[in-house]
Amino acid sequence: MSKAETPTQGQTVETSSRDFAKRLLYLVPLVIFGVLAVYFWIGLGRDPHRVPSVLIDQPVPPFALAPIKGRDRGFASDDLLGQVSLVNIFGSWCVACRIEHPFLMNLKATGDIPIHGIDWREVDADAGPTWLARFGDPYTLIGNDPDSRAAIAFGVTGAPETFIVDQRGVIRYKHIGPLDETIWKDVLWPIVQQLRADSPPR
Secondary structure, X not given: OOOOOOOOHHHHHHHHHHHHHHHHHHHHHHHHHHHHHHHHHHXXXXXXXXXXXXXXXXXXXXXEEEOOOOOOOOEEHHHHEOOOEXXXXXXXXOHHHXXXXXXXXXXXXXXXXXXXXXXXOOOOOOHHHHHHHHHOXXXXXXXXXXXXXXXXXXXXXXXXXXXXXXXXXXXXXXXXXXXXXXXXXXXXXXXXXHHHHHOOXX
């Protein structure tokens, strides 16, 4: 090779830089794939019905809801004191609530736990009562929440959602989506029993 054909130090550095850039471009898709794989692996390992909430292990923020039509009494945060209970967010407009409803009726029949309802975001004040008259009323107390006052207090993201609240009015568990017999027996009922055991009656 002649002197003219011998690459200079600058050309060598430039070539090395181009080679490094090419290798880096090949590595980028692998890095992205790795990040996505970790993300999906973590996601698959989580229960999609149990979503972390800043309100878990915190007292229910104060609220007081008027009764729905046909009831003399509404539902307030003070009603949650004294016993472990469920709070169920529902609405006549909610398709998934219709799927869940037969289970709630069966749960009411067992007498295992009081179920309180929040009738959420009804445009028509007659819609909720009419819906319950048709499909059955599993609720001990019901509050009408057209403006999301109680829903905001519970940190609701959709319907149906169900919360376990302990004897002190503290939110202990949040379930998103319809309840069924399996979820109740495997997840919620053990929590209820543990909370009752941890807080002996006064």
